Amino acid sequence: MILREGSKLVYHRLAWKEPFAPHLLQVLYEDDDMVALNKPSGLQVLPKGIFQQHTVLAQLQWKEWKMPPSRCSKRKNVQLHPVPVHRLGRGTSGLLLCAKTKLAKVQLASYFAEGAANAEKKRDETEVGKERKISKFYRALVTGILEHDEDVVTQPIGLVHYPGVAEGLYVACSSGKPAMSKVCVLERLAHQNQTLVQVEIHSGRPHQIRIHLAYIGHPLLDDPLYCIGGQPKFHDLESTSTDISFAYDGGYERPLQPVPGDCGYHLHAHWLVLSHPTTNKVMRN
Template identity: 40%
Template structure:
């Protein structure tokens, strides 16, 4: 059991006038209205330390705290290998199954918490994320300089992605497994990615004409009778970009429980427990294989490679 957690929300002008029950059941649809009512009645939702009633009318600017009691978290691999380390930055091999940040039932079984345990005096800070089911290279900032420089370079890479001549200070390349495909040996994917409504989750990121520009460049590494091994270099860093782009092209990742052809969420098929697929679910094969960047202090080129799992290695020699 963990120690529980306090989740805070600030009421926006558009939400003013809603009841406490309406606010939580509308915004956080992962739980039913009945479950939220029980939480409110048990005193878990408070304003300035005072428990609120389900029908309490909210005002703009009010701060609400949801005091979630301790809970048993899902299992996750908590270890990670350090691939590179100096005083400014660290690169690790994140295992598939380990979330980077709290969410979806995970609090202490996260990379962020494990970093705080391993480096209590000055924990490295992730400067980008990998999905829970994605393995491979992650870069962490150890000094203020590195965190500032790396974050700026990532933003600049995304902002200038549509210009093929623009500088690419940070280059991230992944391996992924899709089904049998007729993709050309080299291909580019540019489907915009944005938030779309989801009946159970409120929203998810998916292919959307109104979304933000997104750019991925791909190579076919190996074709098999029932699968294709591809290498994808992303020029932007949209959420779930590779999963969405390949699905939008007609080739979802093998085993992806969320995204189907078209880059949209699959129709909901609740499990026996009533649970629906969420972005953090696993089953697909995606690995951050190589990351190159200039060192934030010396500007010398730095290339970090994390060997791919067997299923994402080419058998062609």
């Protein structure tokens, strides 16, 4: 029908039914400015797609954070604003840094932004490392045996069209944005044809570790999406159409091909070093 001025349009959506997700968040460190959480694999950080309430952000907002009276009297303009300041993939476990105030959020976000900017400059890795105010270290279990004890991967990461992912899929791409990962071998498991590695990322591109390790020929063990070369396991991207029929939960049917949010790979955010957003003291969690 043709709507007239003053008409109201009401949309009755089906009741939302989110899939199960683990919800226990262990607090590893907390002060007046920030909190470091141990995120389980399977829990999404920010709302997206079929996960709107089963997220880290929702849990942060539900929790009743209390500011010490002494802090409130000294800083009247302190505003509680609990929010993650970086992301971990839904299938990635481990340390997630969150701000508790707007001031801390701005400061910590600037650390990550500076790190990404430095990764784009034509500098050697030592100089870049000295300038960074936050460094993140991951542990990953990859397929195959790495030959060298250390390796620096600088493959750019960019977007390509991919069915089921509206904004596109991040892959190893020569026309993408600069990215840098430092890979160190921790243990070679020859009898299992696997290697345990530590990865320090000097930039924060989406799925960077998964893509970089796959690019050098050692994808994460059981990664459902990325294969050798840093490309998706499904290659015939043009011939597949996405089923857009409505699903039982009111959303759309799940894509038939693997998507970035799928779990199963072995990646853990192990520890980080940063300058405290208020005191500027160097901390290691």
